[in-house]
Amino acid sequence: MSTILDRIKAYKLEEVATRKSTRPLARVEEDAKAASPVRPFAEALQRATATGYGLIAEIKKASPSKGLIRADFDPPALARAYEDGGATCLSVLTDAPSFQGHEDYLVAARGAVTLPVIRKDFLYDPWQVAETRALGADCILVIMASVSDDQAVELVDAARDWGMDALIEVHDRAELDRALRLDAPLLGVNNRNLNTFHTDLQTTRDLSTAVPEDRILVAESGLSTPADLADMARHGARAFLIGESLMRQPDVAGATRTLLADPVAA
Numbered sequence: 001m002s003t004i005l006d007r008i009k010a011y012k013l014e015e016v017a018t019r020k021s022t023r024p025l026a027r028v029e030e031d032a033k034a035a036s037p038v039r040p041f042a043e044a045l046q047r048a049t050a051t052g053y054g055l056i057a058e059i060k061k062a063s064p065s066k067g068l069i070r071a072d073f074d075p076p077a078l079a080r081a082y083e084d085g086g087a088t089c090l091s092v093l094t095d096a097p098s099f100q101g102h103e104d105y106l107v108a109a110r111g112a113v114t115l116p117v118i119r120k121d122f123l124y125d126p127w128q129v130a131e132t133r134a135l136g137a138d139c140i141l142v143i144m145a146s147v148s149d150d151q152a153v154e155l156v157d158a159a160r161d162w163g164m165d166a167l168i169e170v171h172d173r174a175e176l177d178r179a180l181r182l183d184a185p186l187l188g189v190n191n192r193n194l195n196t197f198h199t200d201l202q203t204t205r206d207l208s209t210a211v212p213e214d215r216i217l218v219a220e221s222g223l224s225t226p227a228d229l230a231d232m233a234r235h236g237a238r239a240f241l242i243g244e245s246l247m248r249q250p251d252v253a254g255a256t257r258t259l260l261a262d263p264v265a266a
């Protein structure tokens with residue numbers, strides 16, 4: 001049975017092939033070299049989690065599981081609200097077909113704040129990594145469920161060559177074991193089952209025991225309350241990737257502040 005990731009990968013590879021034909025690597029690399037300097041993404045999370053929580057706050061208009069999440073969608077205003085609320089980093093979805101994202105949203109959001117930004121998209125090719133840096137992003141996402149071991153190494157190396165970080169995302173123990181062979185400190189456990197879209201924080205609880213201390217464990221998806229964050233923190237995840245629950249709030253800055261108000265002591 002094909003999963004949502006298989007379907008996304010199919011259209012992404014086609015899209016990338018088209019884009020590469022009109023914008024060769026040399027041109028993208030020139031744009032990447034001219035992009036605004038990298039903001040240290042992993043370092044910001046490391047610093048935040050040393051004393052409290054680290055939040056990667058996601059700018060997410062829609063999703064395959066929920067459809068439209070936020071109609072009143074203004075990426076620079078949302079970025080400023082997240083920064084005001086105490087977010088450590090931003091995540092911006094740039095995939096259009098499944099998430100109604102856009103590269104322009106990343107450029108506009110990053111331009112409105114001083115926070116480091118991850119491009120939340122589906123990457124398979126170093127060309128996309130150069131394109132990500134050309135947009136100004138500071139970190140890439142590597143989804144272990146969607147790439148081979150060789151592709152993962154290639155993406156992580158390309159990110160490092162551009163001075164960017166890579167968030168390595170896993171959903172189960174097999175993906176985690178593969179991820180731990182990569183030289184990348186940011187390890188995200190996604191609580192969303194990609195077949196059913198059901199989110200279950202037990203995924204992070206279960207996998208956390210196998211994550212070495214030299215990794216920054218990021219709990220991803222399905223988080224909405226201070227109790228959720230405290231639960232994840234008790235299992236070693238003091239950094240969080242949160243989209244939908246904050247995107248649904250009328251007062252994004254206030255909701256972010258409230259969510260982060262009471263970090264559990266280490």
Ligand SMILES: O=C(O)c1ccccc1NCC(=O)[C@H](O)[C@H](O)COP(=O)(O)O
Pocket residue numbers: 004058060063064065066190192194197199220221222223241242243244245
């Ligand atoms: O969000 C989805 O429905 C989804 C479906 C298929 C692949 C990925 C998907 N989401 C990407 C993400 O990783 C989340 O946007 C991110 O972890 C934030 O999750 P949430 O707080 O639950 O919006």
